[in-house]
Amino acid sequence: MRKVDVAVVGGSFAGVSAAIMLARARRRVVILDEGRTRNRFASASHGFLGQDGAAPQAIRRKGLAEVLAYPTAGLIEGRVERISGKAGAFVLEGTESVQAARVILAYGQRDVLPDIPGLAECWGRTVVQCPYCHGYELADRRTGLLAVEAIPMHHATQLRDWTDDLVLLENGVAVTPEEAAALDRPGLAREAGRVVGVRHTNGAIEAVELEDGRDVMMRALYLVTWQEPASALGEDLGCVLEETPMGRHLKVDEHQRTTVPGVFAAGDLARPYPSATQAAATGNTAGAACHQDLLGLLPTD
Ligand SMILES: Cc1cc2nc3c(=O)[nH]c(=O)nc-3n(C[C@H](O)[C@H](O)[C@H](O)COP(=O)(O)OP(=O)(O)OC[C@H]3O[C@@H](n4cnc5c(N)ncnc54)[C@H](O)[C@@H]3O)c2cc1C
Incomplete structure (x- = not known):
């Protein structure tokens, strides 16, 4: 089984932004992603710095190529079906099994039409x-x-x-x-x-x-659509969800920590309003905070 410091579920705006922080900290990080981004129905994405009007999959591919250029970063293409364990030794099962000290959930939301x-x-x-x-x-x-x-x-x-x-x-x-x-x-x-x-x-x-x-x-x-997490992995781990008039998302603190120790969440999954820029921003925060947590530097509350 592949062993890493951090497993990131979801390889889009949030997940890639989180992973690059960990790769730059020279930590072993793997992104597990099935490539079904929320905006896959649109031909162009707008309002994202330097990429206005670019095709959603082109942005994702460019981001993945950037993070995979770091020697400690990896990608597993496919779906994560289960996460078990606890901080220090989570096990992710699906296309390929991975053991990770920390997990960042960045698997996005789905729109219920x-x-x-x-x-x-x-x-x-x-x-x-x-x-x-x-x-x-x-x-x-x-x-x-x-x-x-x-x-x-x-x-x-x-x-x-x-x-x-x-x-x-x-x-x-x-x-x-x-x-x-x-x-x-x-x-x-x-x-x-x-x-x-x-x-x-x-x-x-x-x-x-x-x-x-x-x-x-x-x-x-x-x-206005109703929004639900794209997977139930966080709920199954015991992460608390918050409900707004727009739907349900994972509850996080200012460091993007969920209510389960060692589990962080970022992107649409962790906020009520969809935005590629905000997904990238919260992914950046989650990646850095997760690294700080590995070093024992994150405040405990
Ligand atoms: C039609 C449409 C158009 C949009 N246009 C814009 C726009 O122009 N500008 C803008 O700022 N925002 C736009 N958005 C919103 C934007 O798509 C989201 O804010 C953004 O994609 C969120 O990024 P994310 O990384 O949180 O999640 P996503 O981009 O949704 O990525 C989540 C990833 O996780 C993967 N995943 C899910 N479950 C699993 C699992 N169990 N195992 C492995 N992988 C998994 C998915 O397949 C996906 O690749 C649009 C949304 C829609 C619906």
Whole structure:
């Protein structure tokens, strides 16, 4: 079995940023990654320093090549199925077994999409969540905003900087009088009925279908997804999760430590708002903190 100082589960923005800190500290670090990044549905990633507009997989590959240039860094391509043990001697099982003194979890989140036929095929292209990631490219189109469980008031307000032709699809969700007053503005229309389908050509949305048989034409659609950890490894180890209105993620302190000794977490998995830059930043913190922990230098609380 391969023995390392640190095993990093997830080899994207967070995991690679964590691993490079440990490699630069000349520690044995291995990244275990199955390569299914959260943004794999998009053709371009935006807002990441020096890489604006680059393809997500190109960024990941470049990052991996940089860390693997260090002699103490390694990569195992495949899925981790189980983690057992405790600080000093964790065992990771999956494609290949690894023993590690510390573990950094950077396996990301998955977006739980509403079960509407046609919607998943457009995800990351013309059906999106984050206007900072996609809004510039989708600007000035007839745009939908889909309510899922709650009326997305925050999106309804911020999208005014990307389009003046917005239709709120209430999708059967009740609108309070306060919300109705805030939504009453030029350029914002409302449709109350449930959405039962998305019409598109090769992921380019054309319309949503309402339950009363009408189509609402649009060229872009926003929604707020529910987010869940992409794997259950942290939960299975006993790591505490936090819940926000956007979903569940692992609880960490300012050193990216989870509630289980020797287990760190970084990236989307450890914060409620997805962002490649923040994932890299928290990965950087986790990598350095994990190294400090190996040296016994991290404060105990
Ligand atoms: C459609 C879309 C577009 C986006 N566009 C942008 C953008 O333009 N700009 C921006 O800043 N953010 C964007 N984001 C958000 C961005 O994708 C995330 O913030 C970022 O990918 C988080 O990085 P991460 O390293 O935490 O996780 P991820 O990038 O999701 O990587 C996690 C890695 O862990 C691996 N993994 C998971 N479980 C296991 C396991 N059990 N064993 C081994 N490996 C495992 C996965 O396969 C994956 O490779 C977008 C998100 C989506 C959904």
